[in-house]
Amino acid sequence: MQPLANITPLKPAGAIEVRNVGQIFKTTTQDVVALEDVSLDVRPGRFVVLVGPSGCGKSTLLMMMAGLRQQTSGTITISGAPIPEPDPNRVGVVFQEASLFPWLTAEENVEFPLALRGVTKSDRRARAQDALKLVGLDGFGKRHPHELSGGMKQRVSIARGLVQDPPVLLMDEPFAALDEQTRMTMGDELLRIWAATGKTVVFVTHSLTEAVYLADEVIVMSPRPGRIVDHLQVSLPRPRTYEMLSGDAFGSLRDRIWRHIRKSA
Amino acid sequence: MQSGLAVKAARVAIVVALFAIWEILSRTGIVNPRLLPSASDTLSTLGELLQRASVRKDLAVTATEVVTAFALAVPVGALIGFLIAENRYFAEVAKPLLFFAFSIPKSIFLPMFILVFGVGFSQKVGFGFFSTIFIVIMSTTTAVESVKVEHLTVARSYGATPVQTAFRVYLPSMLPVLLEALRISMIFNLTGVILAEMYASRDGIGHQIATWGENFQMKQLLAGVVMIAAIAIAFNELVRWVETRCSHWRT
């Protein structure tokens, strides 16, 4: 395959285009339609949240955007080119939890994707330091994951996703295992990092409040088969504040999502 | 279900293939048939051995020793295991000692059993008991500790009596672990008794196998090996089958 750097992108860096994507899981007994005819456009620099009940295929869709899984039909392009396999220069991925390597320190974890590509030690260290500083973990680089709190571990994961400076950051329920308070703080932190870096973010969550609080756009999905049932624009001003949570605008957006989810449950 | 059948068929095929290779190696003379009699010869020898009164007697002797040692080691070990698991202080004192006793090789104490008990029935049972008891204690302790505190709290909050708690919470939670313990203990026990018989004895199937080996009677020796292996595997599979039947308790 040709190196991606030589392809002139048709779309600007950070754009995601999903066209008529379907995914069928074959089991020994039957075929399960995980996704059916999903189409979606994400403009560069947008914060898009995928929300929906279990089994609606939101994580599957994210894995396909990351090149970790191939769709059965349809096309997905990231920055204008298809993504047949993971490409950390175009896409960074942050997982739910425990995806840090326990035998590496925080900074070694952040350096990991660079080490895979043979970046020199000093260069690696410098870039890892920058990424850790960005997520607010300056000075914690020498610690091992088990010496960090849940929120700090997720900061390290975000730093690892950003260390190669990809235009797109995909996040698969990154805060699901955190407690409520930490979750709120991490949400604000993520918005700060997003504003500072201008990345395109696609964020999967179960939490309606989290979805509305973080997003520019919320994509609501429903299961059996997995498909998009609504696409909301969240026009709440930024920076988002805690007070907005109790406002009418916030409430009506959340209600609209909830009605979709209740219908499909 | 179909793939399950396929896996079973493949396993049977592997075993058959191994026997076929054994047969071919011996028949074609690639391996000296005096050192490796063919599989078919070995199996027919096995059939013939099972007809012999002396071999049957040896099997009976070994079985008696194994069962006696097992019948002594399991209740005694289980009782000690319970006491340790139920008393925190006692557990803290005894556990490292038991772990130590558990981790050291038991076989090297075999000569001591001969010095004390001679080479008869009691020595085999004694050594079988000694080989088994530590694993029984350890497994019982593990089994008791595998009972979930939440389940006990629920039982208590609904006013369960100690007897009800024992039968409705402890026993069902512990059953899978106990079955596993039974299986492993039997492996240890059988190994202990057979080793003791091979080392110094006048009868028993282990003694017979050692004698065949010393006299270079390969057919009988291999037949004996196949026989013991078959018995051990059959017992093991039986307990495992029961285990899987009640595996839904396990979380």
Place this chain on the structure above:
Amino acid sequence: MSAATLRRLIVFGLIALWEILPRAGFIPELFLPSLSSTLAAGWNEAGEYGHALAVTLYEVAISMAFACGGGILLGAIVGSLPRPRILIMPMVSSLYAVPLVILYPVFTVWLGIGSESKIAFASIYGFLPTMLATAAGIQTIDPQLLLAARSMGATLSQRLVRVIIPAAIPTVLSGLRVGGALVIVGVVVSEMLISSAGIGYLISRYRTILDSPHVFAGVLLVLAMAIAFNAAIKWIERKAAIWQTGTRAGQDSAGEVAPAALQPAT
């Protein structure tokens, strides 16, 4: 009194009883020679024991290389490939139920009563648990770690070297501990059964002439060997303690290998 203190007292008490009971004549010297006479017996024949120890250690070292090398290699292959794993693992763990000591006479017929038969027997004796533990260790690696590595573009060989091997180390080490202990047992037991050299041979020879102190001196030597080996592996395990979290907690690999099954059988 703290548990640790009581435990120490019990240990010292047992050692003291070992000296006092035989001396006072409560236990015949034939059954249990006193600690001092055991040590004296060992000291007086230090040359003989030293030579026997060298033979035994030589056999242990070679068997260990075979058992652990083969066990780790095969366990890694079987553990990382789902099809062979489903097919073979239950068969291997059935094999584990067989008292393998019955194979030793076969090896003596094939290889004679020298070191070769001991090495062959001990290698097979230690091989199974090492293989089972390695396969289980590879299997319990958190799939999230592999997925994360893949998302960062790690190739198959990079995943093996940077994720699978480091994550499997703790389980492999515990397999080594059991496998190594079984190798020691295998060598000594085979020496006890039929041989002409080694500590096991000395124990058996002194046993036939009812020389209890010399039997016990040999037993103590083997014990020391087993304990030293155990301590060495534990030390390495502690060094690698940080790895412990690399596998999903509480996963016991679909009941294929219970932890207790990985302990030395006699």
